[in-house]
Amino acid sequence: MTYADAHCHLQDPRLAPHLDAVLRRAREADVAHIHVNATSEADWASTAALEGTPLAGGTAVRVSFGLHPWHAAGAAPGWPGRLRDLLLAHPRAGIGEAGLDGALPGGVGEEQWAAFRIQWELSVALRRPISLHGRRAWPPLLDFLLSQPPHPAGVLLHAYGGSPDALTALAAHNVCISLGGALANPANRRVRRVAAAAISGHFLVETDAPDMPPPAVPFSEPAQLPSTAAIWAGILAMPLADFAALTTSAFLRLFP
Numbered sequence: 001m002t003y004a005d006a007h008c009h010l011q012d013p014r015l016a017p018h019l020d021a022v023l024r025r026a027r028e029a030d031v032a033h034i035h036v037n038a039t040s041e042a043d044w045a046s047t048a049a050l051e052g053t054p055l056a057g058g059t060a061v062r063v064s065f066g067l068h069p070w071h072a073a074g075a076a077p078g079w080p081g082r083l084r085d086l087l088l089a090h091p092r093a094g095i096g097e098a099g100l101d102g103a104l105p106g107g108v109g110e111e112q113w114a115a116f117r118i119q120w121e122l123s124v125a126l127r128r129p130i131s132l133h134g135r136r137a138w139p140p141l142l143d144f145l146l147s148q149p150p151h152p153a154g155v156l157l158h159a160y161g162g163s164p165d166a167l168t169a170l171a172a173h174n175v176c177i178s179l180g181g182a183l184a185n186p187a188n189r190r191v192r193r194v195a196a197a198a199i200s201g202h203f204l205v206e207t208d209a210p211d212m213p214p215p216a217v218p219f220s221e222p223a224q225l226p227s228t229a230a231i232w233a234g235i236l237a238m239p240l241a242d243f244a245a246l247t248t249s250a251f252l253r254l255f256p
């Protein structure tokens with residue numbers, strides 16, 4: 001039985017002093033697939049350095065390069081061309097973390113939309129999977145996704161916080177969701193409703209490492225994925241082995 005961490009940030013400087021141990025614990029926990037997301041041009045090189053890091057079972061770390069909505073306003077001119085060049089130099093890389101964030105001061109503004117649209121169009125043109133963040137911006141983000149033709153390579157909505165009612169339409173548009181540490185909070189009924197309504201083949205599990213740590217732990221890491229998977233498998237009343245196989249095959253469809 002192996003697991004796949006669909007969304008994390010192992011390039012985060014907070015993890016740097018622990019990275020060897022984090023990767024060793026991931027291998028020991030049978031986390032055989034890890035997808036690392038860049039957040040701004042400042043971490044593209046450190047993200048690229050992680051691509052191909054060996055994991056359990058002969059697999060290796062996968063990466064995406066992109067511009068997180070938190071960094072859309074500060075991006076240096078010319079970044080779209082440099083992102084395109086980087087993607088062409090890394091033929092297996094995806095695009096991410098991109099998206100919209102309505103919790104930033106001023107909400108989702110034109111700069112966020114512009115950065116998101118540039119990355120969306122690039123992901124369609126280059127046929128690369130795109131990983132999206134949508135905190136407090138799920139309705140406009142879902143409206144956009146559902147107005148588009150199905151994405152040629154697939155979309156991952158990480159830490160999905162939109163309506164469970166949208167999941168069927170999203171799956172038909174080649175959009176998957178992932179959930180992570182929020183599942184560990186029994187009081188979070190909204191995330192449990194989403195988990196219970198997830199569409200088979202269109203859901204993945206994530207740690208968002210180093211963010212969203214379990215209680216009393218300084219940071220999250222891929223080795224914590226099996227416990228999140230066990231919670232979600234319980235919500236679906238599914239054997240953990242079936243859940244691990246289903247989420248791993250969804251991961252491999254998105255990141256072949």
Ligand SMILES: [Zn+2]
Nearest residue numbers: 007037097208
């Ligand atoms: Zn993230």
